[in-house]
Amino acid sequence: MTKKKVVQSGVAMAVSAAVLTAAAQRLVQPKYMADVVEGNLIADYYKSGFDHDVVFVGDCECYENFSPVTLWEKNGISSAIRGSAQQLIWQSYYLLEDTLRYEKPDVAVFNVLSMKYDTPQNEAYNRMSIEGMRWSKSKADCIRASMTEEESFLSYVFPILRYHSRWNELTAEDFRYYFGAKPNFFSGYYLRADIKAAENVPEGRPLTDYSFGETCWEYLEKMRVLCEENDVKLLLIKAPSLYPYWYDEWDAQITEYAAAHNLPYLNFLDEKRIAEVGIDFTTDTYDGGLHMNVYGAEKLSVWLGEYLSEEFSLEDRRKEPELAAYWLDICVRYHTEFEKQKENLRIYGNVKGIPEKEEENGTPKE
Amino acid sequence: MLFTDSAFIIGLVVLCVTYFLIPKKFRWMLLLAASVLFYAYSGLSNLLYIAATTVSTYFVTRKLDAMAGARKEYLAAHKSEMKREEKKAYKEAANKRRFRLLVGLLVLNFGILAVIKYGAFAMRNMNALAGLFGNDNAFPIPQFLLPMGISFYTFQTMGYAIDVYREKYPHEKNIAKLGLFVSFFPQLIQGPISRYDELSEPLYAGNGFQPRRVLFGTQRILWGYCKKMILADRILPAVTVLISDPEQYYGVYAFLGILYYMLQLYADFTGGIDITIGIGQVLGIPLAENFERPFFSKNITEYWRRWHITLNTWFKDYLFYPLSVCKPMLNLSKWSREKLGKTIGKYVPVYVATIAVWFLTGLWHGAAWNFIVWGLMNAVVILISERMTPLYEKFHAKYKWSNTRAYDGFQAVRTTLLMGCLRMFDCYRDVPMTFKMFSSMFTSFNFHVLWDGSLMKLSLTGWDYMILLIGTGILLTASLLGRRGSVRKMVLDRSPVLSCVLTVAMFLAVLIFGAYGIGYDSSQFIYNQF
Numbered sequence: 001m002t003k004k005k006v007v008q009s010g011v012a013m014a015v016s017a018a019v020l021t022a023a024a025q026r027l028v029q030p031k032y033m034a035d036v037v038e039g040n041l042i043a044d045y046y047k048s049g050f051d052h053d054v055v056f057v058g059d060c061e062c063y064e065n066f067s068p069v070t071l072w073e074k075n076g077i078s079s080a081i082r083g084s085a086q087q088l089i090w091q092s093y094y095l096l097e098d099t100l101r102y103e104k105p106d107v108a109v110f111n112v113l114s115m116k117y118d119t120p121q122n123e124a125y126n127r128m129s130i131e132g133m134r135w136s137k138s139k140a141d142c143i144r145a146s147m148t149e150e151e152s153f154l155s156y157v158f159p160i161l162r163y164h165s166r167w168n169e170l171t172a173e174d175f176r177y178y179f180g181a182k183p184n185f186f187s188g189y190y191l192r193a194d195i196k197a198a199e200n201v202p203e204g205r206p207l208t209d210y211s212f213g214e215t216c217w218e219y220l221e222k223m224r225v226l227c228e229e230n231d232v233k234l235l236l237i238k239a240p241s242l243y244p245y246w247y248d249e250w251d252a253q254i255t256e257y258a259a260a261h262n263l264p265y266l267n268f269l270d271e272k273r274i275a276e277v278g279i280d281f282t283t284d285t286y287d288g289g290l291h292m293n294v295y296g297a298e299k300l301s302v303w304l305g306e307y308l309s310e311e312f313s314l315e316d317r318r319k320e321p322e323l324a325a326y327w328l329d330i331c332v333r334y335h336t337e338f339e340k341q342k343e344n345l346r347i348y349g350n351v352k353g354i355p356e357k358e359e360e361n362g363t364p365k366e
Numbered sequence: 367m368l369f370t371d372s373a374f375i376i377g378l379v380v381l382c383v384t385y386f387l388i389p390k391k392f393r394w395m396l397l398l399a400a401s402v403l404f405y406a407y408s409g410l411s412n413l414l415y416i417a418a419t420t421v422s423t424y425f426v427t428r429k430l431d432a433m434a435g436a437r438k439e440y441l442a443a444h445k446s447e448m449k450r451e452e453k454k455a456y457k458e459a460a461n462k463r464r465f466r467l468l469v470g471l472l473v474l475n476f477g478i479l480a481v482i483k484y485g486a487f488a489m490r491n492m493n494a495l496a497g498l499f500g501n502d503n504a505f506p507i508p509q510f511l512l513p514m515g516i517s518f519y520t521f522q523t524m525g526y527a528i529d530v531y532r533e534k535y536p537h538e539k540n541i542a543k544l545g546l547f548v549s550f551f552p553q554l555i556q557g558p559i560s561r562y563d564e565l566s567e568p569l570y571a572g573n574g575f576q577p578r579r580v581l582f583g584t585q586r587i588l589w590g591y592c593k594k595m596i597l598a599d600r601i602l603p604a605v606t607v608l609i610s611d612p613e614q615y616y617g618v619y620a621f622l623g624i625l626y627y628m629l630q631l632y633a634d635f636t637g638g639i640d641i642t643i644g645i646g647q648v649l650g651i652p653l654a655e656n657f658e659r660p661f662f663s664k665n666i667t668e669y670w671r672r673w674h675i676t677l678n679t680w681f682k683d684y685l686f687y688p689l690s691v692c693k694p695m696l697n698l699s700k701w702s703r704e705k706l707g708k709t710i711g712k713y714v715p716v717y718v719a720t721i722a723v724w725f726l727t728g729l730w731h732g733a734a735w736n737f738i739v740w741g742l743m744n745a746v747v748i749l750i751s752e753r754m755t756p757l758y759e760k761f762h763a764k765y766k767w768s769n770t771r772a773y774d775g776f777q778a779v780r781t782t783l784l785m786g787c788l789r790m791f792d793c794y795r796d797v798p799m800t801f802k803m804f805s806s807m808f809t810s811f812n813f814h815v816l817w818d819g820s821l822m823k824l825s826l827t828g829w830d831y832m833i834l835l836i837g838t839g840i841l842l843t844a845s846l847l848g849r850r851g852s853v854r855k856m857v858l859d860r861s862p863v864l865s866c867v868l869t870v871a872m873f874l875a876v877l878i879f880g881a882y883g884i885g886y887d888s889s890q891f892i893y894n895q896f
Contacts, residue, residue, distance in 0.1 A: 006577040013866045017873050024878055123884060150884050154372045161372075164878045168829040 025160035028167060031177040032128075037190065038063065038085050042095070042132030044185045045082055049326050050103040053314050054079035056188070057092040057099075058111030061239035064291035066109075067301040068187035069334040072327045075305035076316030081188025084132075086125040089114045089219045094142035096223060098133055100230050107312050108227050109235045112254050112265075113244065115220065118213025120148045130156060186334045191294050193341035194351050198281035198289025204245030212253055224261055233312055240268035240279055240300065242289035264311065268300065277303040294338060367407045369555060369641045370595060370882060377404075382648055390572030397546055397569070397649070404551040405514065412513035415482070419475050420545045423523050426471040427530040427537035433464050434533055468531045472524055479520045482510040487733035515554035517730060521680055523548050526562040528684055535563050543570055550651075552642040556635065558656040558676040565653070573650025581865065582854050583647030588872035589844075590640030595880035597837045598634035601626050602881075603825035609794055612803055617810030620803040622821075624786035627793045629838060632661070635674075659845050664777035666747050669785055677730070681723050689719045721745045731792070736800065740791035747784065833879055 032039030041063055054077055056062045062083035071077040082095040096108055120126065126146045133139040143156045155161040227234040236258055238246055246269055258265035268274065277299055281289055284296025292300060308314050317323055344353035367374050381400050385393055406413055437460040441453060448456070485508040496504040526547070530537045538544040546569060547562060608615045608623040615623065639656045646653040654676050663669035670678055689695060695715050703711030721742065728741020762768050787804060794800045815821065822828065847853045858865040 009862065009866060010577070013870060016866075017870045020870065020874055021877060024874065028878075152372060155883065160877060161883055164880065164883065167878050168827075 021158075021160060025158065025163075026178060027170065027174055028163040029131075029159050030163065030166070031173050031181060033173050033177050033181060036128075037185075039128045040132065040181050041185055041188050041190065042082065042084050042129060043181070044132070045080055045099075045188060046134060048080055048187065049323070051323060051326075052078045052080045052103060052105045053317070054107045054109060054308060055096070055099050055103075055105045056081040056083060056109045056111070057087075057096050058083050058109075058239075059087040059092075059114050060085050060190075060291060061113050061241050062087075062109075062111045063188055063190050064192065065239040065241065065297050065300055066304065067189050067191075067294065067297040067334075069189065069327075069331050070298045070301035071305045071308075072318070073331060074302055075309050075314070076318035077305055077308055077314050078317055078323055078327065079187060083111075083188060084125070084129040086117075086121060087114060087129045088117050088121065088146060089216050089223075090145040091126075091129045091142055093219045093223045093226070094138045094145070095129075095133065097226060098136055098138040100226070100232070101136060101138070104230055105232055106314060107233045107235055107308060108223075109237055110220075110223060112236055112238050113241070113246065115212045115216045115250065115254070116244070118215045120146050123148050123151055126151065127162070131159065186330050186337075189297070189334075191334065191337055191341070192286040192291070192351060193294050193338055194286045194345055195283055195293055195295075196286055196288050197283070198242050198285050201242045201289045202245070204247055207247070207249075210247055210249035210253075212250065220257065224263065234263055235308075235312075236263055236265040238265075238267040238269055239292075240274060240277070240296070241291060242269075242281065242285075266307070294341075367404060369638060370591075373407075374404075378645065385649055386575040390574070393572035394543065394546055394570045397550065398542060401546060401549040401551040401554075405549055405554065408514040409511065412511075415478060415513045415516060416519060416549055417545075418478065419520060419523050420541070420548045422471055422474055423527050423548070424538070424541045424544050426467055427527050428539075429467060430464050430527075430531050431537045433460065433467070436460075464531060468527060471527055475520050475524055479516055481508070482516065483512060484729070484733045485510060515556075518553060518557045518559055519548050521677070521730075522553070522559045525559065525680055525684055529562060538562070538566065546570070552645040553653065555642070556638045557674075558639060558642065558654045559680050560654055560676070565651070568651045571650070576650065578858070579650060580648050581858070581869070582852075583644045583649075585854050585865075585869055585872065586644030586647055587641050588644075588869065588876065590637045590642075590644060591876045591880070592837070592872055593633040593637030593640065593841070595637075595876055595882055597834060597841070598630050598637060599881035600830055600837075601630045601633075601826070601834055605630050605793070607824045612794070612799055616803060616806035617812040618807075618815050619812070620790075620807050623793065623803075624783070624790060627789060628782070628786045629834070631789065631792075633841070659848065661782045662778050662845070662849075663781045664774060665781055666744070666751055666784060669781050670744070670748070677727070681727060685726065686719055686723045689722060690715060695719065717749060720749060724748075734795060736791045736795045736797050739797050739800075740788060743788055743791065747788070 030036075030039060038060070054071070056066060056079065060083065063081045066079075066081065068079040068081060071079050080099075082092075082099060084091070087095075092110060092114065096110075099105070126148065130139065130142055130146060133142065140153075143153055147153065152161070224234055226232075236254060238251070238254070246267075251267055251269075254265055254267075257263075266273070268277065268279075279292075279296055279299055284292055284299065286293035309316075318327075340353075341351040344351050347353070348355060369375075377400070381396070385396055388396060402413070405416060437457065441448070441456065489505045489507045492505045493503055493507075496502070529535060538547065543566075547560075547566060550560075550565070550569065553560060605623065605626050608619055608626065612620075636657050643653045643655070656675050658672040658675065660669050660673040663672055695718065698718065699711070699715040702714035705711070706714065724741040724745035725738060726741070727744070728738045731737045731740070767773060790800045790804055791797065794803060821831070826834075844853055847856070850856070854865070857868060
């Protein structure tokens with residue numbers, strides 16, 4: 001064998017190994033299309049036009065409680081949610097940092113519930129928050145800050161190292177969406193049209209220490225400084241989720257911080273504000289008070305839209321043709337999905353349109 | 367650090383590329399640096415032990431060589447003046463001094479090994495003994511962290527020192543090079559135990575890049591990873607389940623446990639050795655083979671010639687032979703012939719040496735009674751088997767069908783099962799429990815577990831069983847093909863494209879079907895614990 005042929009064989013072998021690995025990696029990576037659809041929210045942002053007045057960062061209390069479509073339809077505010085399940089504060093920070101690489105919104109809204117978690121929590125949620133991010137220093141930092149003990153950085157670089165064991169769990173979905181996910185979401189919002197009234201919500205158990213952890217304060221401060229440096233106004237909110245319990249002691253700390261730094265803070269659990277917004281916990285939540293359904297989210301967004309327009313002087317942009325066209329597509333899909341879920345509820349009793357027996361056998365979503 | 371750690375794999379790739387890029391004269395230094403780094407990763411304090419072995423061995427072997435040189439010089443200078451008896455007496459006196467020095471080195475190094483590895487075991491037994499006299503916990507139990515590969519590098523280095531004492535070859539003059547011989551990183555996890563005269567030259571040479579060799583080395587590495595990560599680590603949870611609850615898993619389960627454990631042990635140990643030898647091959651450093659299709663052995667003696675070859679040859683060369691011809695043994699031989707008669711008397715020294723070697727082999731594997739009993743049981747089976755050799759020969763001469771391939775197969779299965787039963791001591795790590803589980807195979811006939819779905823409750827799914835079956839089939843096929851020569855060479859000679867395809871296929875197989883990452887308990891290499 002000549003030297004040239006040896007080199008050619010080596011290169012061919014390396015390239016084919018790399019290509020096949022990449023192909024296998026794409027196949028075994030979860031597609032988050034039929035189940036745990038929130039897994040796609042973070043990546044979905046990059047399909048947007050990067051022209052948002054408001055960007056929400058936070059956990060499920062963000063992506064299930066605020067409807068960007070309503071903000072657009074009522075107030076002409078272009079917004080996006082960069083939220084995922086149990087999104088930790090440093091993940092929100094790095095997602096905001098990542099967002100600022102693409103655009104400079106006028107307002108960043110941060111939901112403060114994640115202040116309760118001072119350490120990495122759950123690998124599955126980490127994956128959903130991080131894997132959808134495009135590669136950047138922010139993503140690398142986010143991984144390093146988020147990893148639990150059992151995780152490795154390398155498995156984020158090469159997800160096949162994490163998902164290889166899915167080879168025997170592959171479904172038609174993995175092949176159907178091999179080359180890309182269908183547009184499922186509505187600027188980061190997760191639409192649910194079902195209703196489950198909040199009943200018997202447990203009171204919070206007394207804690208030995210109500211102080212937020214140092215890491216959380218560090219990232220909240222970093223987020224504030226980041227916004228300040230980029231001329232983005234930071235709005236702190238606590239969404240109207242009844243559970244996990246939001247303690248008065250926690251609220252006092254956030255209120256104090258906001259006041260000290262001249263930041264607006266809206267606690268939507270405040271009874272007066274709940275009445276103002278018009279939230280009815282018997283009809284506006286789909287899981288017994290943990291998250292708003294679309295009815296609750298729309299009410300909340302109507303109120304917030306007015307607030308954002310007034311307090312931050314956000315202009316109505318519905319007359320901008322390009323932006324209007326972009327939002328029209330989202331709005332159409334949003335209303336179609338809304339109607340579909342209502343129809344499914346009527347026929348099958350669930351939003352996914354799964355016949356009752358199958359749903360019983362299905363594994364419940366976290 | 368394990369071979370399966372991502373840091374090791376990345377480091378290995380970087381090392382191999384760097385090795386071939388730097389000038390040849392620096393290559394052994396790179397290997398030394400990598401070995402030190404690799405060892406330091408297991409704990410900085412561990413470096414002290416390996417450094418102590420290297421330094422003590424260097425100075426003692428240097429002195430041994432100097433003394434041998436001085437003896438030769440003196441004898442040459444006084445050749446004409448000295449009588450034969452005087453020369454003999456001088457030689458004996460000089461060798462005695464050298465021997466004492468060697469013994470000092472052996473005591474120091476095996477002493478370190480004994481204290482660290484066996485200190486706690488010895489004290490526990492002393493306490494048990496003292497307890498019989500009403501003196502509980504009389505001796506404190508020392509707590510040492512076992513430095514990685516201490517048994518392997520101590521045996522390898524002491525083998526070198528004994529060879530220098532025997533004047534088989536001169537000592538290594540460069541202490542750093544000796545350090546590399548002692549600590550060459552691929553060998554530290556589970557051997558093989560190399561010989562200086564075979565390893566030193568390619569280790570220090572700074573070998574050039576040879577594509578064919580690199581390809582074969584890479585294939586051997588990947589084959590090792592396939593064995594370790596697809597088979598050994600996949601079946602590990604089932605072995606753990608089976609041995610963790612003997613009250614539930616007896617009878618047929620115990621038999622299954624033997625089979626599962628044999629597969630795990632074989633895939634784990636040979637997989638690790640394949641990775642080691644493969645790394646050596648990529649770098650142009652041939653390492654000693656440690657296995658030669660042991661499960662095709664027709665009897666236990668043959669099995670031990672094919673399993674962990676380098677450890678067994680070490681014991682043979684440095685313990686069994688010297689023990690067989692040492693003065694006390696010769697005296698014992700003489701005494702036994704006189705007292706017990708010629709027939710029995712001639713076997714006594716062989717039996718004593720065999721039992722001593724297997725006692726130490728058992729002890730080498732672990733500081734626990736189950737390993738000692740395991741070693742002694744091996745000795746018993748080997749000695750009985752050897753005593754019965756004339757009977758076997760008569761049997762084979764009388765019955766021609768016993769010389770067929772089918773009978774060879776029967777013998778191989780019989781040996782495998784026999785070894786599996788002995789491995790129960792290793793597996794259950796409790797002597798009474800081992801006997802209990804062994805007897806349960808003949809008293810509890812719970813065959814229903816084979817088809818009532820119980821096998822699916824051993825932390826293995828149907829997919830796992832499928833992979834294990836296919837993997838074991840491939841392993842067996844490769845072993846059968848390997849009897850005709852190197853399978854890698856056969857494939858490359860037949861079709862270079864097929865060789866490349868198989869390389870990529872092995873890489874993908876490990877990546878996809880390997881039992882690693884979250885959800886799997888990636889395990890230590892079993893022999894790393896010895």
